[in-house]
Amino acid sequence: MSDVLEVRDLCLRFRGYSGMSEVLHGISLNVRAGERVALVGESGSGKSVTARIVLGLLQELPSAQVDGGLFFEGEDLNRLSRRQWQALRGTSISMIFQDPTSSLNPVFTIGTQFAEVLRRRDPKLSREAADERAGTLLQSVSIHDHARVLSAYPFQLSGGMNQRVVIAMALANHPSLLIADEPGTALDVTVQAQTLKLMHDLVERSGTAVLFISHNLGVVREFADRVFVIYRGRIVEQGPTPAIFEDPGHAYTRALMAAVPRITGGGLPELNDSESAFLDPMVVHEGGKA
């Protein structure tokens, strides 16, 4: 299967007052067509910046220096002009953010924002046609009173409702890659589970590849086909989800799994590995690399 996204030896440095500081030390990962790939790690490990580099957003910061290969559907993203890269955003690549309510603009109705998203693919779309399309899309995320939702402001809807809206928006233009940056972390666990299930079904049906960024191993196990574990700007383990969960090879992956709270209780986990082992070389599970 061909790669929708390939990231090769990606480095990110920030220019600060005390010189350069390297945040990503050569990350390589790939997402195949229709595949759901998770990038898992703790806060500050470099998950979210990776997503923003793929979108070309971080490159616009004057203080950021990005090196490494980025290929989307075989095309070298680094050779695109800013305008060409921008043209991919919202059409072929879309993104879902952590908190649905704050990622929608508070002073415009859902309908206005939805129309703007649909016009990324179809610039001449009239508002009536946009509302109709949006209505159909909202139905697909189980919102049935779509007329009310489209004329509502984000603060008038619940977090779960906004999350459905955001999912519908993200898939509206049939992207081939969806980047989901800790989707629904700001929501109740039950609502989060519902909306993730919804998203899972939708991407499966449409064959959209997903780069799923999370710190939540439970969610990742349910959602992803393959997992990349990232720690301090390095990939430390990669492989198919079952292989990693059954036999975590890297000390950091084991620590991350031990940190998942268990319903049987038991307080803070005992770690058998020392922290220096977290910097061990990468563990690759069979079938992990294309």
Next chain:
Amino acid sequence: MSAVLRLLSRRLGISLIVLVGVSMLIFGIARVIPGDPARIALGPNATEEQVANLREALHLNDPVVVQYGYFVADLLQGDLGVSLYTNRPVTLDIAQFLPATLELVLFAGVLMVGIGLPLGMWSARYRGRWPDHLIRVVSLLGVSAPSFVWAVILMLLFAFFLPIFPIAGRITDSFEITRVTGFLLVDTLLAGNGAAFADVLWHIILPAFALAVSGIGQAARLTRANMVETYDRPYVEMAQAYGFSARRIAAKYAFKPSLIPSLTIIGLDFAAMLGNAFLVEAVFAWPGLSRYGVAVILRKDLNAIIGTVLIISATFLIVNLIVDLLIAFLNPRIRHSERGVS
């Protein structure tokens, strides 16, 4: 829209209370200023008896509370009394001078919003780059000098050294315009006199700009600050992630949420121009209410002082009311809230 109606009636009620308070305050203050109004009005050659008669006629010998009672009774009939300075009813004086000031201030307000907001928007879009630095310097220059200094500088530069604009007045005397509204920009249009309209526009640009300069700077800085904050919000990042163009984000998706906090201050700035207008009016010999106000204060012309202050306060309150309504219109949270704003 019932929330907006509730807001409106509530604010109108508060405005009325404020006006009553202002009238009492200014009524008291005007009487504390040293000097006998009757003596000033009649001049040094009047006899003691004439002064005493005038004092009696003006109820100046009664207690202040009783005097205030007379004032309110007259006011309710639309009578602000007679000015000792012009010897005409104060209402007539105000009707003559107020439109000139309002026209100047409104025009300056349009300049403030029309130049200040786009500058701020631009500055925020290019934050940290050269357009931002340039606008910062220009804005600080505008804010740091008072409007009468700008009035003098602008007059020297563009009316004296480079005689592009007229140096004083509202209109060239040779134009005969029937005054309908008192706003010459409107009256010349009503008369269908294009040349006169251009002439009035030519006269108003320098004083209005002088009056607006600090407001422009402040509006630009404020809009920039609020927008830079908005640019860090997740919804702007989402707009970027969906490939909305930088121009569209600046002009719409980052601008509108930022406008709401800016507007309150801009409204206050706008109202403050009413006060600043008298210095600019003095420099440009603008026949407005502010100049009249200064003249009557110097002569301790009680009726005229109170009339002028009341009208300016009322205008101030109306401007604030309009700004509040505008905010309610822009901010869906207020428009859709059940209780309105407190």
